[in-house]
Amino acid sequence: MSVSTASFEWISSLLEKCAGNLLGSDKTYLVEARLTPLAQAIGAGNVEAMVDRLRATPDVDLERQIVEAMLTHESSFFRDSDTFDALASQILPRLIERRRDRRELTIWSAACAAGQEPYSLAMLMKEQFAGAFAGWTVRIVATDLSRSMLDQARTGSYNEIKSQRGLSPERRERFFRQEGRAWVIREDLRESIDFREINLCADPPPLRQFDLVLLRNVLIYLTEPARQKVLARVAACLADDGCLLLGATESISHESRLFVRDTKSAVPCFRPTVIS
């Protein structure tokens, strides 16, 4: 049974209200593909019946499950390799230089999905900067709205296919151990990341100030007001000389006075506008 317009609109406004995500009007197929397994798991049979049930008897937990199931969690290790090259060759060396006296670095991987992004960063830092960070306090906080993604991220366990996406065999051998059919991230890397549940549209940032924020491949899913709200929150917690990294295909609209693009960087790297 296909989803009625009324049910589609109900799901669409739930997604916008709870996660700031925009569901295009041509996305009925997506609703059916992503929500039918949930409808069947709870014994509703199909999406239409699940929405009818929810409208009659509100259930916050089921609403959350619907929102989580509708979000796009696509990710891979070292996604957009140019960005990781820029981190290794420019962004991190510059931050290391600027924080040399304080010997502290604070990084936020916002919308981290199943952890591939923060673990890639942790691997890169081990490979390239282990010596430079000796004696430093380096904090990586990784957040997502999705509890199921965060559960996966915290276990650091990836199946054969996910473990191959973006990871060279050498890196997989070096930073993971094989457990049956899964590849599990090394304990020291897992422990170096503080995973937390944060809804970018509703919760304050996890710490007061960051030197580097990775906000990659999430703004594209948000409504314009949600984008503005999230960017304002990020601007407020980014150090004046800090760096915001977006996904390879993302940018900040010209209207945003909060950030300026680093024109010397080949990747979408922004710093907050400093009002003097």
Ligand SMILES: C[S@@+](CC[C@H](N)C(=O)[O-])C[C@H]1O[C@@H](n2cnc3c(N)ncnc32)[C@H](O)[C@@H]1O
């Ligand atoms: C496409 S993934 C991007 C993952 C990673 N940053 C990358 O670039 O590979 C988008 C992630 O954003 C999360 N997300 C969507 N809306 C969110 C919100 N309002 N607050 C926090 N996370 C959100 C989703 O759960 C999903 O894991």
